[in-house]
Amino acid sequence: DGRIGRMAVLAAYRGHGIGEALLEALVQAGRQLGLAELPLHAQLPARDFYARQGFLPEGPECEEAGIGHQQMRRRLQAVAAIDSRTEAVAITTAIIHRARRRLWLHSRQLDPGLLDAPPVQAALRRFVTARHDKQLRVIVHDAAAIASAGAPLLALFQRLPSVIQFREVADPIDRALASACLLNDAGDFYFRLIGHRLDGESAIALPARSQPFEQQLQRVWDRSRECSELRALGI
Incomplete structure (x- = not known):
């Protein structure tokens, strides 16, 4: 079985x-x-x-x-529903851990309670500090709110700006997006239609299902502005 x-x-x-x-x-x-x-x-x-x-x-x-x-x-062959925080932390950890060289993250304000969970933080640190060339592209909606909140991912970005890149949406169409998405270059994704909630859908090693999400994130990325103000360390 x-x-x-x-x-x-x-x-x-x-x-x-x-x-x-x-x-x-x-x-x-x-x-x-x-x-x-x-x-x-x-x-x-x-x-x-x-x-x-x-x-x-x-x-x-x-x-x-x-x-x-x-x-x-x-x-192995279908999308899985994510219905709880425990499942959300598990799939987020898996996608980060399984990433080869690139990660995409679209989150309005870096998902407090999810991205700062210990297993997720451990996977993120492992990814961004690996010896091989890595790239984490983060798309956010409110850079000022993120800076004032002091999210753990922001601290990593300020220490490793060559690995982690932040952009803030600028196009009105993109600013209206309510969804959130995390995906890697191994065919894994976790998509939430309502970004401030954790319920959504996910898949592991299904590139045909993850590719449309990556194409959409690339278009949003190209239209967004670089968050150079987030580079400054709060000293």
């Missing part, structure tokens, strides 16, 4: 990407079998590991053999 049962890496070999490679091999095997989804029952300490690979939590935590567990699932 496609259920992933037990995964383990010898203690001496952990922290080297072996677990992620093993999990990706299982995902590819599921695709080759034509499975629509892969469910698993994760121990709570491993929940973030699976979330980084696009497995979304489902339902409440439970206890099994005295150990806390979380049911999780990754869809």
Whole structure:
């Protein structure tokens, strides 16, 4: 039925990407079998590991053999609905973690409560400080409000302006957009029609579905102005 049962890496070999490679091999095997989804029952300490690979939590935590567990699932061929903050944090973390070289973020005011969640912040720091050439393009609607709020992403931008680029929408049509979107160059996306809410739709490794969102963000980016005023550190 496609259920992933037990995964383990010898203690001496952990922290080297072996677990992620093993999990990706299982995902590819599921695709080759034509499975629509892969469910698993994760121990709570491993929940973030699976979330980084696009497995979304489902339902409440439970206890099994005295150990806390979380049911999780990754869809392979279809869009998944995001209905809770827990799911929103998981899919946001996955999209950032799985990005190869480019990330797009369209958010009116940098989504307090989502982008500042610890797993998301850890993924962002890992992405922007990686050795390979990386680029995070951020489109916002109110740069002044973001500056006064002092969002964590703004602090990263001020330290790494060559990696993170900010633009503020200028065209009246773009300013009327109420949606929010996060996507990467691996075919992953998380789109919210109403940007101040977390419910929306997402997909992992479905480039045909993510490409129209990227094309739209590129058009908005081209019409927007550079937020040079956000570069100044508050000293």
